[in-house]
Amino acid sequence: MASSSSASEATDAFDRLNPTIQRWIRAQNWSELRPIQVQSIRTILEGDKDVLISASTAAGKTEAAFLPALTLVAKRWQDGLSVLYVSPLKALINDQMSRLDVLCEQMEIPVTPWHGDAPQSGKSRLLKNPKGIALITPESIEAMFVRHPENAQRLLSALDFIIIDEVHAFMQGPRGLHLGALLKRIDALSAKAARRIGLSATIGDLDQAAAWLRPTDPSRVSILKDPGEGLDLQLQIRGYLNTDPAKAAKDAKKDGSGETDEDQSQPAITAICDHLYATLRGSNNLVFGGSRKMVETVADTLRLKSEQAGTPNEFFPHHGNLSKELREDLEKRLKTSDLPTTAICTTTLELGIDIGSIKSIAQIGAPRSISSLRQRLGRTGRRMGVPSILRIYATEADLSQQKGVLEELRPNVVRAVASIRLLAQHFVEPATSSDALATALLHQTLSIIAERGGARAEVIFGLIGGPGPFASVSTTDYIELLKHIATPDVDMIEQAPDGTLMLGARGEQIVQSRDFYALFQGDQEWRLAIGAKTLGTIPLSNVVAKGNLVVFAGRRWEILDIDEKAHVLEVAPHKGGHVPHFEPTGAEETHTRLIAEMRKVYESDDVPEYLDPTAKTLLAEGRSGFRRLNLGEVSLLDARRQIFVFPWIGSAAAAALAVSFAKIGVAAERHDLGISILDANIDQVKDALQRIANFTPDDLKQIEGFARGLCTAKFDDYIPDALLRRLWGRRNSQVISSIPEVALTLLAPS
Numbered sequence: 001m002a003s004s005s006s007a008s009e010a011t012d013a014f015d016r017l018n019p020t021i022q023r024w025i026r027a028q029n030w031s032e033l034r035p036i037q038v039q040s041i042r043t044i045l046e047g048d049k050d051v052l053i054s055a056s057t058a059a060g061k062t063e064a065a066f067l068p069a070l071t072l073v074a075k076r077w078q079d080g081l082s083v084l085y086v087s088p089l090k091a092l093i094n095d096q097m098s099r100l101d102v103l104c105e106q107m108e109i110p111v112t113p114w115h116g117d118a119p120q121s122g123k124s125r126l127l128k129n130p131k132g133i134a135l136i137t138p139e140s141i142e143a144m145f146v147r148h149p150e151n152a153q154r155l156l157s158a159l160d161f162i163i164i165d166e167v168h169a170f171m172q173g174p175r176g177l178h179l180g181a182l183l184k185r186i187d188a189l190s191a192k193a194a195r196r197i198g199l200s201a202t203i204g205d206l207d208q209a210a211a212w213l214r215p216t217d218p219s220r221v222s223i224l225k226d227p228g229e230g231l232d233l234q235l236q237i238r239g240y241l242n243t244d245p246a247k248a249a250k251d252a253k254k255d256g257s258g259e260t261d262e263d264q265s266q267p268a269i270t271a272i273c274d275h276l277y278a279t280l281r282g283s284n285n286l287v288f289g290g291s292r293k294m295v296e297t298v299a300d301t302l303r304l305k306s307e308q309a310g311t312p313n314e315f316f317p318h319h320g321n322l323s324k325e326l327r328e329d330l331e332k333r334l335k336t337s338d339l340p341t342t343a344i345c346t347t348t349l350e351l352g353i354d355i356g357s358i359k360s361i362a363q364i365g366a367p368r369s370i371s372s373l374r375q376r377l378g379r380t381g382r383r384m385g386v387p388s389i390l391r392i393y394a395t396e397a398d399l400s401q402q403k404g405v406l407e408e409l410r411p412n413v414v415r416a417v418a419s420i421r422l423l424a425q426h427f428v429e430p431a432t433s434s435d436a437l438a439t440a441l442l443h444q445t446l447s448i449i450a451e452r453g454g455a456r457a458e459v460i461f462g463l464i465g466g467p468g469p470f471a472s473v474s475t476t477d478y479i480e481l482l483k484h485i486a487t488p489d490v491d492m493i494e495q496a497p498d499g500t501l502m503l504g505a506r507g508e509q510i511v512q513s514r515d516f517y518a519l520f521q522g523d524q525e526w527r528l529a530i531g532a533k534t535l536g537t538i539p540l541s542n543v544v545a546k547g548n549l550v551v552f553a554g555r556r557w558e559i560l561d562i563d564e565k566a567h568v569l570e571v572a573p574h575k576g577g578h579v580p581h582f583e584p585t586g587a588e589e590t591h592t593r594l595i596a597e598m599r600k601v602y603e604s605d606d607v608p609e610y611l612d613p614t615a616k617t618l619l620a621e622g623r624s625g626f627r628r629l630n631l632g633e634v635s636l637l638d639a640r641r642q643i644f645v646f647p648w649i650g651s652a653a654a655a656a657l658a659v660s661f662a663k664i665g666v667a668a669e670r671h672d673l674g675i676s677i678l679d680a681n682i683d684q685v686k687d688a689l690q691r692i693a694n695f696t697p698d699d700l701k702q703i704e705g706f707a708r709g710l711c712t713a714k715f716d717d718y719i720p721d722a723l724l725r726r727l728w729g730r731r732n733s734q735v736i737s738s739i740p741e742v743a744l745t746l747l748a749p750s
Helices: 004-016 019-027 035-046 061-073 090-106 120-128 138-147 149-156 174-189 206-213 245-254 268-280 292-309 324-336 370-377 411-424 437-452 457-464 475-485 505-512 592-603 613-628 651-663 682-693 697-706 721-731 733-737 739-747
Strands: 050-054 083-086 111-114 133-136 161-164 195-200 221-225 233-242 285-288 315-318 342-345 360-364 388-397 493-495 501-503 525-530 533-539 549-552 555-563 568-573 636-638 642-645 668-671 674-678
Touching: 004 019, 004 035, 019 061, 019 090, 035 050, 035 061, 035 221, 050 061, 050 206, 061 083, 061 090, 061 161, 061 195, 090 111, 090 133, 090 324, 111 120, 120 149, 133 138, 138 149, 138 174, 138 437, 149 174, 149 437, 161 174, 174 437, 174 457, 195 206, 206 221, 233 268, 233 411, 233 613, 268 285, 268 292, 268 315, 268 360, 268 388, 292 315, 292 342, 315 324, 360 370, 370 411, 388 411, 388 613, 411 592, 411 613, 437 457, 437 475, 437 493, 437 501, 437 505, 437 721, 457 475, 475 721, 501 505, 549 668, 592 613, 636 682, 642 682, 651 668, 651 674, 651 682, 651 697, 651 733, 651 739, 674 682, 682 739, 697 721, 697 733, 697 739, 721 733, 733 739
Parallel strands: 050 195, 050 221, 083 133, 083 161, 111 133, 161 195, 233 388, 285 342, 285 360, 315 342, 360 388, 525 568
Antiparallel strands: 493 501, 525 533, 549 555, 555 568, 636 642, 642 674, 668 674
16 A cells, blocks of 8 residues: 555646546546656656656556656647657557557647558648657658658657657667667757657666667766566476487387387477467467577477367467568457467567566576566566466486587576576666667768768768767778778769768669668578588677687588678588587577576575476586586586686677687687687697787787678678777777686686
8 A cells, every 4th residue: 555655746746747637547547656657757747857767567657758748748839749759669659559549639639650551641641730749660760861851850850758668679789779870860950859758677777778868968867767566476497308209219229118208208399389288278478489480380389289189279470570460460369368379479579569468478498688588577467466477498408318518517497597596686687789880870871861962971970970879989980981882892972072972873772772771680691601512501699700610500610711791601510529409599698697697506506496397307417517527616628629618708708708719720619608629638728828818908909800700780791891890899898808817717726
């Protein structure tokens, strides 16, 4: 029950709202305003600062922003939009439209969804009478600037508020750079910058978020955080063995029995699907499968199980490659709850699109990001008094069929336990800088030239440079970029005699393409080749160097050459024997804090009750392997001409360490717990580490020259190689500068 003081504050906040809003709240049968809403109403109505609202999912963040903002703009008379709501998802825009439509109609404030799938009729009405609220994606803002700059001026030059939803999704990656640049361009249209309101449920560093929201003056951002009531979580981590059925049958024949344990001989994914089918039927759930291939595999397996059992199918895939109609039909089915439905998805349902009441979340594979895990958990337990339910399905290798150092350590179950520990500690990874910086800079340069029909270099850089997404880019960097893209081979821009930059032939072609407006792209696949023969493709989540090793098709390959532009890795078979069967690292990085927590799990003795019997056994085996190998005392492990190096650092730092080894001619392979060195003994690895520990600043600077796999973003193929390397070095400067210290730690006696 609310205290008398909080009740008084809630009443005061309610009384400050527009009378139409008050009547609407009563019609919703709200018993009271939420705490975060009380805070935001007071802050937004009393001051003129930007506001960052951090609160759990379903805590009322949308209303916390809009109710006071609508109160302030209710009597606005001048032309132009009063509120611009920016979302990373079209589906989220459609959700907010349905939430705001009735209230804004009563207030006679037009609300217009503005994205590629939105009705043109609404956009036309807004252009005839530019007033009210627009709900938009960054890509549609971009399209407006490029195709109809006069509309951008009419609609965006007198904004009172810019509300940015899911701020954490914009704080890293190419879309964050993109939106950051667009916000600066919107500010430049107006004599007075609009107030910014950021909304998010998952932010690790609120000060970092405030700096993203208002880079020029983070101190003018008021940070509002809902303390909430803690996480009411029902949890299970389930363990499974990746057993090869053919191998199990062969072993059974050897022992003369001719029989195998059905539960243990089936592939892990089959057993996982059996449990999903038995547990989730009859309710609404989300199952996060990681890759699109896994999503399709699980959805298809569950559909076939339904057919075989003669039951209606309740299991459907949801990922970015599916048509908009299929995704929306599934989202509607979840929201209406007329039929029990489980969506098997990638990250597409991770953000705050309204899909109604979700009973539970399942994740196939141990988490690699606490931020993503927390965001996913926010999709369940949204009703008062209803707990969140999470099941994690962690797979490990069957040691009777595939045994090695990493398999023996059971890293996936251990990582799952470490993730839950960090979740309980309220840890969330800070946002990392994007590797799309150069691509975003090029993209915005072309966009501004197109918008203005030509612009001088200093004008362009004045619009987007300085505090904000391109703060680390110097004028020298920018001039280098412009000179490169003006060369005849690139032909993106050309310079008029008066210094005005115009689009070149290729620049015109790119800007006129329909896919120009989006800066993000799917995972970049690199082709593995031996001469003219293609082996297949793999994604690269971290930089590599010549001499590094990759695992593909069940064996190791040494990288002989790297074609950055064509995204080709020239490889040769490496005679290194055992290939680890741990989960692929994928595109999601692991933070050093998570790897360090894994080490603490290994060194502990507690057995969490949320582990199923198999997971408990696997955890015990992992700890036993850790202690047998003495990894609490040693960092280098000799395993038959393969030296495992355990620095207990995150994936980005481990990748930089592997590149450092490549710099001195030592082939290294990154794995989930560090790196491994093939064809070497302990003394040779120690000698290499000593050389790395003695790296001078010049040596560290030269690491940039050995990094490969840097062409990962949309327009990186058009960026000068030296600039890509320099920006990578700046982005990873802390990681690179720490490498000698990491090497010294690895050399320290136990």
